[in-house]
Amino acid sequence: xxxxxxxxxxxxxxxxxxxxxxxxxxxxxxxxxxxxxxxxxxxxxxxxxxxxxxxxxxxxxxxxxxxxxxxxxxxxxxxxxxxxxxxxxxxxxxxxxxxxxxxxxxxxxxxxxxxxxxxxxxxxxxxxxxxxxxxxxxxxxxxxxxxxxxxxxxxxxxxxxxxxxxxxxxxxxxxxxxxxxxxxxxxxxxxxxxxxxxxxxxxxxxxxxxxxxxxxxxxxxxxxxxxxxxxxxxxxxxxxxxxxxxxxxxxxxxxxxxxxxxxxxxxxxxxxxxxxxxxxxxxxxxxxxxxxxxxxxxxxxxxxxxx
Numbered sequence: 001x002x003x004x005x006x007x008x009x010x011x012x013x014x015x016x017x018x019x020x021x022x023x024x025x026x027x028x029x030x031x032x033x034x035x036x037x038x039x040x041x042x043x044x045x046x047x048x049x050x051x052x053x054x055x056x057x058x059x060x061x062x063x064x065x066x067x068x069x070x071x072x073x074x075x076x077x078x079x080x081x082x083x084x085x086x087x088x089x090x091x092x093x094x095x096x097x098x099x100x101x102x103x104x105x106x107x108x109x110x111x112x113x114x115x116x117x118x119x120x121x122x123x124x125x126x127x128x129x130x131x132x133x134x135x136x137x138x139x140x141x142x143x144x145x146x147x148x149x150x151x152x153x154x155x156x157x158x159x160x161x162x163x164x165x166x167x168x169x170x171x172x173x174x175x176x177x178x179x180x181x182x183x184x185x186x187x188x189x190x191x192x193x194x195x196x197x198x199x200x201x202x203x204x205x206x207x208x209x210x211x212x213x214x215x216x217x218x219x220x221x222x223x224x225x226x227x228x229x230x231x232x233x234x235x236x237x238x239x240x241x242x243x244x245x246x247x248x249x250x251x252x253x254x255x256x257x258x259x260x261x262x263x264x265x266x267x268x269x270x271x272x273x274x275x276x277x278x279x280x281x282x283x284x285x286x287x288x289x290x291x292x293x294x295x296x297x298x299x300x301x302x303x304x305x306x307x
Contacts (some may be wrong), residue, residue, distance in 0.1 A: 007087055008026050011039050028097055042066045069150050070173055071168070086159075086160045114184060119199045122201065124204035132152070145178075185228065186231075242277050260303075264304065
């Protein structure tokens with residue numbers, strides 16, 4: 001059987017409420033040369049019965065009797081994939097119809113290994129939908145890894161060999177995507193985010209990322225320290241709220257180093273990073289902190305282009 005262009009990977013655990021919509025959003029894609037591999041990770045609800053309702057021959061199913069966790073599930077899905085590209089979609093999210101086509105077109109035409117994109121966040125408790133604000137260049141994505149995960153995992157498509165060579169790390173559950181992006185960045189992989197919105201990312205209180213906040217923060221902190229070390233920047237420079245005098249001693253040297261190591265970081269990305277060194281909720285001082293932020297980010301961006 002001829003291999004598909006894209007393997008869409010969907011781990012599922014107790015996902016009976018949302019998985020039908022997730023599956024349908026893939027089957028309704030404008031781009032049709034794909035396989036959808038669903039791993040039912042020991043679900044105790046009716047997830048398996050919902051999957052059974054779909055008879056499309058492009059669907060391949062892996063059924064586990066016992067739950068093995070998200071990291072092992074993602075790695076098992078990657079190992080089972082046959083496509084030139086791998087795309088992720090979680091079982092509670094929805095891919096917009098143009099999603100696969102847009103990312104295949106971009107990866108075919110550009111020297112990029114990992115392609116994410118903008119998205120909508122759907123807050124299930126209120127029904128409100130919010131458009132994301134992304135940074136799109138490789139330099140900005142690499143720079144923003146010092147403060148956050150600048151790629152939305154279920155909106156990512158990348159070259160299959162990258163994921164097969166760099167598996168998700170065991171023990172990094174709840175922040176496995178951020179840890180992987182750091183590994184890929186340090187390995188020299190190239191990133192991009194598309195400006196068009198690719199998925200609707202559902203936010204609800206049953207999400208792993210919502211339930212495991214404390215453990216996620218611990219893993220995130222350790223991963224960030226690992227990234228800073230890999231860039232040759234000590235953990236003492238890690239972004240956190242500092243007084244004005246300490247911002248001059250720590251924040252500005254940090255940004256200067258970062259812009260030297262990652263050329264062409266935008267003013268906007270430097271602005272976001274520097275904001276993490278400032279105290280939030282300053283009230284009447286807010287205009288001054290924003291002005292400080294703009295001045296510093298402009299200067300260090302210029303430095304990065306001249307270095």
